[in-house]
Amino acid sequence: MNTVHEAAVTATAPAVGQSAFHESAIAQVQGTAQYVDDIPEVRGTLYAAPILSRVAHGQLHGVDAGKALTQPGVRGVVLAADIPGDPILAAFGHDEPIFALDSVQYQGQVIGLVVADSVMAARRAARLVEADITPLPAILDVHQARKAESYVQPPVHVRRGDAAAALAAAPHRLQGSLEVGGQEHFYLEGQIAYALPMEQEQWWIYSSTQHPGEVQHWVAHALGIGNHAVTVQCRRMGGGFGGKETQSGHLAVWATLAARKFHAPVKLRLDRDDDFMVTGKRHPFAYAWDVGFDTTGRISGLALDMLANCGFSADLSGPVADRAVFHADNAYFLSDVAISSYRCKLNTQSHTAFRGFGGPQGVIVIEAIIGDIARSLGLDALAVRRRNYYDADPAAARDVTHYQMRVEDNILLPITQKLEQSARYQQRLAAIATWNADNHVIQRGIALTPVKFGISFTATLFNQAGALVHVYTDGTVQVNHGGTEMGQGLHTKVAQIVADELGVPLAQVKVTASDTSKVPNASATAASSGTDLNGRAAQYAARSVRDNLAAFVGGLDQCGAGAVDFAGGMVLTPKGQRAFADVVQAAYANRIQLWSDGFYRTPKIHYDKTTLTGRPFYYFAYGVACTEVVIDTLTGESKVLAIDVLYDAGRSINPAIDIGQVEGGFIQGMGWLTTEELVWNDQGLLTTHAPSTYKIPATGDVPEHFKVALYGEANREDNVGGSKAVGEPPFMLAVSVYEALRHAIASHHSKQGRTTAPVRLQAPATAEHVLHALQTP
Numbered sequence: 155m156n157t158v159h160e161a162a163v164t165a166t167a168p169a170v171g172q173s174a175f176h177e178s179a180i181a182q183v184q185g186t187a188q189y190v191d192d193i194p195e196v197r198g199t200l201y202a203a204p205i206l207s208r209v210a211h212g213q214l215h216g217v218d219a220g221k222a223l224t225q226p227g228v229r230g231v232v233l234a235a236d237i238p239g240d241p242i243l244a245a246f247g248h249d250e251p252i253f254a255l256d257s258v259q260y261q262g263q264v265i266g267l268v269v270a271d272s273v274m275a276a277r278r279a280a281r282l283v284e285a286d287i288t289p290l291p292a293i294l295d296v297h298q299a300r301k302a303e304s305y306v307q308p309p310v311h312v313r314r315g316d317a318a319a320a321l322a323a324a325p326h327r328l329q330g331s332l333e334v335g336g337q338e339h340f341y342l343e344g345q346i347a348y349a350l351p352m353e354q355e356q357w358w359i360y361s362s363t364q365h366p367g368e369v370q371h372w373v374a375h376a377l378g379i380g381n382h383a384v385t386v387q388c389r390r391m392g393g394g395f396g397g398k399e400t401q402s403g404h405l406a407v408w409a410t411l412a413a414r415k416f417h418a419p420v421k422l423r424l425d426r427d428d429d430f431m432v433t434g435k436r437h438p439f440a441y442a443w444d445v446g447f448d449t450t451g452r453i454s455g456l457a458l459d460m461l462a463n464c465g466f467s468a469d470l471s472g473p474v475a476d477r478a479v480f481h482a483d484n485a486y487f488l489s490d491v492a493i494s495s496y497r498c499k500l501n502t503q504s505h506t507a508f509r510g511f512g513g514p515q516g517v518i519v520i521e522a523i524i525g526d527i528a529r530s531l532g533l534d535a536l537a538v539r540r541r542n543y544y545d546a547d548p549a550a551a552r553d554v555t556h557y558q559m560r561v562e563d564n565i566l567l568p569i570t571q572k573l574e575q576s577a578r579y580q581q582r583l584a585a586i587a588t589w590n591a592d593n594h595v596i597q598r599g600i601a602l603t604p605v606k607f608g609i610s611f612t613a614t615l616f617n618q619a620g621a622l623v624h625v626y627t628d629g630t631v632q633v634n635h636g637g638t639e640m641g642q643g644l645h646t647k648v649a650q651i652v653a654d655e656l657g658v659p660l661a662q663v664k665v666t667a668s669d670t671s672k673v674p675n676a677s678a679t680a681a682s683s684g685t686d687l688n689g690r691a692a693q694y695a696a697r698s699v700r701d702n703l704a705a706f707v708g709g710l711d712q713c714g715a716g717a718v719d720f721a722g723g724m725v726l727t728p729k730g731q732r733a734f735a736d737v738v739q740a741a742y743a744n745r746i747q748l749w750s751d752g753f754y755r756t757p758k759i760h761y762d763k764t765t766l767t768g769r770p771f772y773y774f775a776y777g778v779a780c781t782e783v784v785i786d787t788l789t790g791e792s793k794v795l796a797i798d799v800l801y802d803a804g805r806s807i808n809p810a811i812d813i814g815q816v817e818g819g820f821i822q823g824m825g826w827l828t829t830e831e832l833v834w835n836d837q838g839l840l841t842t843h844a845p846s847t848y849k850i851p852a853t854g855d856v857p858e859h860f861k862v863a864l865y866g867e868a869n870r871e872d873n874v875g876g877s878k879a880v881g882e883p884p885f886m887l888a889v890s891v892y893e894a895l896r897h898a899i900a901s902h903h904s905k906q907g908r909t910t911a912p913v914r915l916q917a918p919a920t921a922e923h924v925l926h927a928l929q930t931p
Contacts (some may be wrong), residue, residue, distance in 0.1 A: 169653040171807065210501040243376070563870040621751065637684045644679065785898045
């Protein structure tokens, strides 16, 4: 019987570790995958459109909707007076009104809604509403905000050692500054919600959201009812990137308030221009630093100020700014450091979560500092980076972060060495030097930069998840969990995990829409933790069902449950094998429970929110990227020529999906640092609010040479399947593009005798900014 057992196990490969198709891929290609705007509308559905402030800051005296109400199809308006519950959103900061109350805080703030029989009637009428606003002075710059002490939250200071003394004693010292712009999420599916009144004052909300539980809470809070009266469902999103973590809640609250007033289902979908004007972006940052170092480039002291442009309310700015502080070290040990984080309040959109969640704003500044150090000493930047790496040997006492977390899974050196060799970094560096010496207009650059990214929510309470697994009498399996699918393949990975836990083919497992009535109080799908949390919770739920079946079969075959195995769609014992479906049917007939819940909370994590010290992350994900670029020194135009990436996904659950995430994250990061420029004018108007003025990377921006490989070592922590997170860390590998551009600019500078001068390149590195950096002494 042992021979039969082994043959059955090896006949069908496990689902985990295989590059299975994305669970919605075929439906998406065929156009049958359903998004919120595809859901058949209930008879009598109305449509809402937002009334927007045209003033950045001012006193709101009233609204004149007379012209709008005369338009065909218009049913009426919804204003702050129509809110039965708390007029302030149920966000952590409790500082953002649902609709503008007695003041407006930015151009694009929603004052109310127009509700009409058609989408276009509502939008046209909303533009006819006149708001009576007395303008007030507006703060539109982080330096102005800091001077005025205008903050959404108090400043935070993190210190280790004596940075001032270390700077004073350093053989070399540099000061510098940098400004990095924000970024629009530019999801394919815009923000949308569809609110349906149900019987007995209950509500059903379809929302394109990363956080159905928060949408549920916000809607209930605004209506003044219990959470149990609101159900929120999301089958999938057409992209999220963090923009649908909190911002989707606004749409749901607005749509539900309109539905309540007019006693009808209401859909609210922002058009692209309004989406730009209303919703928050990645936080722009400004920095100033003073760094001390020795003749090898090793940092001995660092003082760093980080100014985060948070917009007019807190939203998620606190944890975003915290993570920027946590990642200001990136891959480097900082012995004596003083970091000050200022969470500046401006009269702009309230900025929010975006892929990386503050991590990119931390990583880019330390990489810029390392690049400046290397140039000042005439050294190769990669050598200086390695000189400052965390040391994997605890005896070296260089393995503890500035927030007091030990780096226990350090693979920085081996992963760097592997990519350095496979990408032929040293040979290409020499060839680029020769090219640049022989050419005066076109200059090339190259950079190899690392990433060390902490995985877990910085808000510790969110590191929990639940799931339900139902096994039906025909042997098929349905899974529901608290995570949401935004194209990243979460449902596919969860299905693979459950399939292996029950030993059934992947085709027998289906994951259903995220739904607050099934898994309550679920955390947002964010922080790269979707598979870590929900995958483990689903695994535990499936394991509970499997244990029930194992005990049942063990009783039949008179063996212990531990001797029962599940593989290849079969249930095997030392006495023989049975089809999984047959076992399930027999178990049902004997009244064995065939469904279960699972719950998981991340272990080991803790930190002090006041001092920002402790262990905020369960583990680190690592990666390295080598990027080669070319610039035209006459125009500032640039192009990425080649990208090589080696990423640490642990033991990948689905290599194809993980590689796709690395590719997408890198290109999105490249857009943030090269072409995606947000510009507000001196009246606080966002002038880049459409594809005509805001440029995301297109297929032509992706180089022909784009190689991504996975490192392959299993996660050293006990994570599901030995895997590691892959959603956010690759985004920061695109900092190699920025550093490669600075290398090319520095080559041009050296021909002018400025060999050791720092390169002052603002991000994004548009042609204008590159040209300015080329010409700045």
